[in-house]
Each structure stands twice: as structure tokens, then as C-alpha cells.
Amino acid sequence: SHSLREMVSAALKQGQITPTELCQKCLSLIKKTKYLNAYITVTEEVALKQAEESEKRYKNGQSLGVLDGIPIAIKDNFSTSGIETTCASNMLKGYVPPYNATVVQKLLDQGALLMGKTNLDEFAMGSGSTDSVFGPVKNPWSYSKQYRERRRQKPHGENEDSNWVITGGSSGGSAAAVSAFTCFAALGSDTGGSTRNPAALCGLVGVKPSYGLVSRHGLIPLVNSMDAPGILTRYVDDAAVVLGMLAGHDPKDSTTVQDPVKPFTLPSLTDVSKLCIGIPKKEYLVPELSSEVRSLWSKAADLFESEGAKVVEVSLPHISYSIVCYHVLCTSEVASNMARFDGLQYGHRCDIDVSTEAMYAATRREGFNEVVRGRILSGNFFLLKENYENYFIKAQKVRRLIANDFVNVFNSGVDVLLTPTTLSAAVPYLEFIKEDNRTRSAQDDIFTQAVNMAGLPAVNIPVALSNQGLPIGLQFIGRAFCDQQLLTIAKWFEKQVEFPVTQLQELMDDCSSVLENGKLASMSLKQ
Amino acid sequence: MWARAVWLSLRAPFGGRRGFISTEDPQGSGRITAEMIEHLERLALVDFGSREAVARLEKAIAFSNRLHAVHTDGVEPMESVLEDRCLYLRSDDVVEGNCAEELLQNSHRIVEEYFVAPPGNIPLPKLDEQEPVLHS
Numbered sequence A: 001s002h003s004l005r006e007m008v009s010a011a012l013k014q015g016q017i018t019p020t021e022l023c024q025k026c027l028s029l030i031k032k033t034k035y036l037n038a039y040i041t042v043t044e045e046v047a048l049k050q051a052e053e054s055e056k057r058y059k060n061g062q063s064l065g066v067l068d069g070i071p072i073a074i075k076d077n078f079s080t081s082g083i084e085t086t087c088a089s090n091m092l093k094g095y096v097p098p099y100n101a102t103v104v105q106k107l108l109d110q111g112a113l114l115m116g117k118t119n120l121d122e123f124a125m126g127s128g129s130t131d132s133v134f135g136p137v138k139n140p141w142s143y144s145k146q147y148r149e150r151r152r153q154k155p156h157g158e159n160e161d162s163n164w165v166i167t168g169g170s171s172g173g174s175a176a177a178v179s180a181f182t183c184f185a186a187l188g189s190d191t192g193g194s195t196r197n198p199a200a201l202c203g204l205v206g207v208k209p210s211y212g213l214v215s216r217h218g219l220i221p222l223v224n225s226m227d228a229p230g231i232l233t234r235y236v237d238d239a240a241v242v243l244g245m246l247a248g249h250d251p252k253d254s255t256t257v258q259d260p261v262k263p264f265t266l267p268s269l270t271d272v273s274k275l276c277i278g279i280p281k282k283e284y285l286v287p288e289l290s291s292e293v294r295s296l297w298s299k300a301a302d303l304f305e306s307e308g309a310k311v312v313e314v315s316l317p318h319i320s321y322s323i324v325c326y327h328v329l330c331t332s333e334v335a336s337n338m339a340r341f342d343g344l345q346y347g348h349r350c351d352i353d354v355s356t357e358a359m360y361a362a363t364r365r366e367g368f369n370e371v372v373r374g375r376i377l378s379g380n381f382f383l384l385k386e387n388y389e390n391y392f393i394k395a396q397k398v399r400r401l402i403a404n405d406f407v408n409v410f411n412s413g414v415d416v417l418l419t420p421t422t423l424s425a426a427v428p429y430l431e432f433i434k435e436d437n438r439t440r441s442a443q444d445d446i447f448t449q450a451v452n453m454a455g456l457p458a459v460n461i462p463v464a465l466s467n468q469g470l471p472i473g474l475q476f477i478g479r480a481f482c483d484q485q486l487l488t489i490a491k492w493f494e495k496q497v498e499f500p501v502t503q504l505q506e507l508m509d510d511c512s513s514v515l516e517n518g519k520l521a522s523m524s525l526k527q
Numbered sequence B: 001m002w003a004r005a006v007w008l009s010l011r012a013p014f015g016g017r018r019g020f021i022s023t024e025d026p027q028g029s030g031r032i033t034a035e036m037i038e039h040l041e042r043l044a045l046v047d048f049g050s051r052e053a054v055a056r057l058e059k060a061i062a063f064s065n066r067l068h069a070v071h072t073d074g075v076e077p078m079e080s081v082l083e084d085r086c087l088y089l090r091s092d093d094v095v096e097g098n099c100a101e102e103l104l105q106n107s108h109r110i111v112e113e114y115f116v117a118p119p120g121n122i123p124l125p126k127l128d129e130q131e132p133v134l135h136s
Helices: A008-013 A019-032 A044-059 A102-109 A145-152 A172-179 A196-201 A236-246 A291-306 A319-340 A356-367 A370-382 A385-411 A437-444 A449-454 A483-497 A505-509 A511-521 B002-014 B034-044 B051-069 B100-104
Strands: A039-042 A071-075 A113-118 A185-190 A205-208 A228-233 A276-279 A310-313 A416-420 A458-465 A471-477
Touching (some): A008 A019, A019 A039, A019 A044, A102 A185, A102 A236, A172 A228, A228 A236, A236 A458, A236 A483, A291 A483, A319 A449, A385 A449, A385 B051, A458 A483
Parallel strands (some): A276 A310
Antiparallel strands (some): A039 A113, A185 A228, A205 A458, A416 A471, A458 A471
């Protein structure tokens, strides 16, 4: 069975279901899927209270909009007032922000129900959501009927659960939360692919908006010049709804552009013959790309061509340096951004009182994991006086070359680029951890990272299942601030591929009670 | 420790010039000296914690050296993708604040409206005066 595009908001408006019922259904699913470890904090009381208020509004015919009464989840590196925000690190365990991130406030102002804060790689550093102080996140697709059926064919004497696959990262908790139907949308963050990567591995739509479109105020920063809040949903329409609510200038974030932005509905494109799709085959067709992903990429290009679009091969000559460039810039900015964690004003503080420096050093040793410490040290290396010119400035120059590559391609008439998002479908956790975090990030970010360099909008669209029954997605990259056009094309593509919906074991077991509302779970938000 | 002894003996004739990367291989393997380790730990105020971490940094440096193959003559460094736009500045009006109490709540050690810090201006002990931090 697959999704019927019915409308949750309409159902709420017509009273077919109340916000409280919807909230409770999602809370119950969160409990049932606890083993996924998607949530760090579940805000049950808050959500139910918000549901009650939403219900009142619907009764009085005063709903705030499409998102009123809709369960959402937020990655735990966004500040939420009165709710613990940990960044999955010991450094911030117990930290309760006194304010909401702008994007959180905007969602709450629309009446969305906050189900909880989701798990991530510590401080958003990683591509697996495996380096969290709260433990790794499991991909719900590890438990789907499709994956289990295919695994059953393989003899394995080990524990049933030992072959679970990763969600990807670093926004893995948010991806797992949406993919397991515990919410309709979730916020992630995207610095090198951290929203698009888990979206691909969990079969979701993952949007990285143009840099400067959505406020970063309250998003605990990793790389100020590349971070973007990301959106994870099951459908492109839903992502468009959320993006429309979040986009726009924020006086609290001076890196948001002042161009006027209005919420938008995506037109239903029927004619793609005027489009030009760019395929950066030369640089993106790497040997490590799995044959399945390659095949889907090729089929997608063919699909556009068969529908009349112009499909051209393009070149991004400096893109192969993107990962190295990112490594230098990222670690350098991290070295600076992590300096604020000294134990004095917030967060973890050690017991040493001998001197400020000794206190800072011990606090940071205790608070940060190896990955974070490693990046801080690398960053400090690149920022040393004798290295500054050769590494940091050099990387900034290479960044310009990469950004220019994209400008040149778009100036040649290309509307969007079509690329893979990841090298393959999700890999088993036990295999993933064989390499260290930096190596994995360098491998996994290869298709997504350059987009952050150039500040462009990009989206992952789930396309099909692998031989193992695991999701594979493809990425569209658009021109700066042409997010609406990007999502319009993505929506057309989504309609063509008809990606299958998860059949989680619990949902199957819980057949009767869920089936009548089962359509609800896989519904789109759109009115 | 022997690496540090070697460097100390080399430092004097060079008048204190600190060359941290092994000079035979300036941009090759990126070997890290003990002095560099100490310097970075002091700047970053985090420690490596293990030899593996040092090895990882060496690998990271070797990885980053690939940047030098790119021709960037005449290319300006890019700091922000929004460099063509003006940064927004708010008008200089007080619109929020007076939340000292809220802000103090997240600290472990406060006295009245002060965050309490241990005494400053005390440098971290040098490597050979410290407990050995590097574990094998």
C-alpha cells in the first residue's frame, strides 16, 4: 500500500481527527519505536498542552494555518526555551536555553506541536548519527518489512538486531522520527549534507535552503558561513509549507537576506520541456558510487529527457577539492565556535578550581568527545600564524573557485543539477564504525558538501529501494534563492517515481486501529 | 619525550624560531612534533588524549595538503557567499534585555549577579611538569 495524498490539515479542520488524538497517536508511536533512539527528549506534556490549545482554535474556527496541530520534531542543536538542548554532548547536558531559535519560534507560532528534541552526531559533526553521547540512531528501515524479508534470505546466527543500518547524519534522529511516522516534519541542520544525507538513507525529502534564506539564530553554530537549518518531511509539498513559514529576514540573524519572502504553494508542473537539467557526470561519477545509485541516477536523467527536458552534461572542475577545502574551513570555524564552551556561563563545568585555564581545559576534555576535540585541534593547526596563509586563506580561495564553478554552470542555462546524494544505501552500523568519523565524513559528504560551499539550495528526493530494501535518493541543486523553482521541479520528479512508504512491523501489527488512521500517517499536510 | 629534547637542542642556534613540522618533509606527511602537540593543546584548551588522536591529526594534515595542488593565483579568498550584499544592521535601540536572572540560571557557580571563575593569569603547567596526558 502507498500513500494517498489526503490532507491532514483538512482532516483536522473537519474534525475527522482532533489535534489531541493526533498528538497521542504520535506519542504512542514514539514509545513503540523507542529502540530507534531517535529522540533525546520527548516533550509529552508540552505537546499535549499545545494540542489542547490547537483544539480550541479549531473549535472556534481560528486555526493558525496548515501547521496548526501538526506534530513536529526538532534536532537537538536548536535552542528551545525551557527544554533541555544538548547537541548530543556532555558539554551541554542539562543546559536549558532561555530562548527559542527563530525557526522554532516560527513553527510554534503556527501552532505546530513539539514532540521532542532529536538525536544527532555530537555537535552535528558526523555523517552517521553514531557519535552521540546518547548512543547511535537506528534507521527505521532496518525494521521494515522490505528489509527484513530480504535479510531473512541470508543465514545469520547472530542476534536478530545486530544488522541494523545507520540513518546517516548528522540529523539522523530527525530523519528517523519522520520516517517512523512519529511526526510530520522535523528540523535538521545542514553544513555539509547533514539533512540531505539522512534524508536519502531514510527515504525522505530533505531540504537545504539557500544560505541566507532561513534564520540561524538559535541554531548552535558549527560553520557560520555554511550552516543552514534543514527540513525533513515525507513529501515535497510538506517541505514547501514548512520552508514558506521559516524563510525570511530575521533581525536577529544579520546573515539573512532582506528580500521579501511569502509562503508559497508549489505549482503542479506538467510540462518540463522548457527545463534544462545539468548532470555533472565527469566529477560525480566516482568509482565508489554504487552501481544501484548510478543506475537510478542514469534512469532519472533519461526520465527528464523522455519528458522533453534538455539534459546536458556539465563540469564543475574544482569540485573534487571541495571535501579538502571543507575540511580546512570547517575545522577552522569549529575551533572558533567551540571556544565559547568554557564551563563558566552554561554547560558542563569540571571540579578543578586551580586556574581558569586548567578549569577550561578539564571542562572541555570532559565535555567534548574525540571527534569534536579532533576538529578543534585540527582547526587550531590551520589557524596558526605559519599555516594561516597556506591552509585557511588557501581554502577560502578554493571555495571561491568552487562557488564560481556553480555560477558558470547556471549561467550556461542550466536550471537545476541532478546528482546522487549518497554513494550507496544505508550501511550496517557495524560496518560503518570500522572507519573513523573524519574518514567517513569525507567519503559520505562527497556529493552534498560543495552545495554548502556555494550556499545553494538543494533537496534529496527518495527514488527507490535498493536490492536490500533500503532507500536510495537523488539530489537536485538549484540556483541561489530559487528554492521555489527547485522544489517545483522536485515535486514533479517525486510524482514520477512514487517512492514506497515504509511498512514498519509495528504498523503492520497494529493493523486495525492504525489502518483507519493509517492513511493519516502517510498523508501530506497540504490543503 | 626524545623528540622534545631534540627540538630543544635545535631551538637555541635558530634564535627561537619554531619550525613545527619536520623540515625534511615540509608538506608531505605532516608529522607532528611534541612541541606542536603542546602548543595546540594550549591554544585549543583541549587535549589530544591519545597517540591515535595525534595520528589522526597527521592524517588530516596530509589530507589537507592536497589543497596546494590548486592554482589560486589572483583569486580572492571568499569569506561569505553573500559578499555582494550589505550586512543588515539594526538601529541602535534597546529592545530587550534585563534578563540577568535567566542567564545566571545556567551557570554552575554564581555569586549574586556574577559568574565565578577560578583565578586567571596562571598558565597551564608545561608538558614535562604535567601528569602525562598521552596514553599509549
